């Protein structure tokens with residue numbers, strides 16, 4: 001039987017990496033083989049593209065180039081890792097996916113959603129996550145949590161308005177696809193966040 005594809009989304013510092021581990025352990029306890037991965041990245045080539053995307057450099061990366069690099073890394077990720085794993089019956093757990101492109105390149109950089117959709121259709125050929133956890137918190141909370149980590153990447157040095165647009169875009173996406181998204185208030189305690197995630201996973205495990 002084909003595995004399920006779960007993604008985690010949200011602004012920076014909302015707790016994606018923390019909850020990724022929690023979900024992995026929860027699924028493994030239920031007997032699933034789980035492949036954990038991330039975007040941009042997940043493959044050798046994808047990780048090289050990630051370095052280009054996150055690095056600070058003198059010449060600026062054009063927003064169209066940024067968008068195409070996200071999908072270039074994604075195409076490799078899908079063909080080399082995600083699709084083979086799902087076909088083998090494994091569950092794939094991915095830290096960010098195409099919703100991040102709509103939120104950051106669409107919302108943050110103001111690129112038209114219609115253009116992103118063309119690339120999504122071309123690269124994914126209809127594939128979408130079975131379930132997406134959107135961890136949502138006021139950006140100040142995420143930034144405060146992330147600030148304890150040290151050096152900031154190219155996205156993390158954007159102005160505050162950029163992150164407000166990203167958050168609004170994520171909220172819009174969750175409204176458009178209520179069946180796929182589980183919108184979780186990430187400003188709650190970690191125990192409360194994980195209890196909500198657990199309930200959603202229980203439903204997914206019996207589907």
Ligand code: Z5A
Pocket residue numbers: 010011012013014015016017018019039040070095096097098099100101102104105145146155156186187188189190191193
């Ligand atoms: N990007 C894009 O533009 N377009 C795309 O298509 C894709 C990505 C796929 C890299 O992402 C950048 O790529 C990203 C968007 C862009 N840029 N930004 N910003 P990334 O996922 O690698 O980086 P990130 O978003 O900055 O993730 P992060 O900072 O690692 O955050 P996180 O994983 O969500 O948070 P965390 O490390 O799990 O938690 C942060 C701290 O908070 C940690 O100390 C936890 O213990 C603590 N925490 C977590 N939850 C709680 C609760 N509930 N209470 C209290 N404390 C908590």
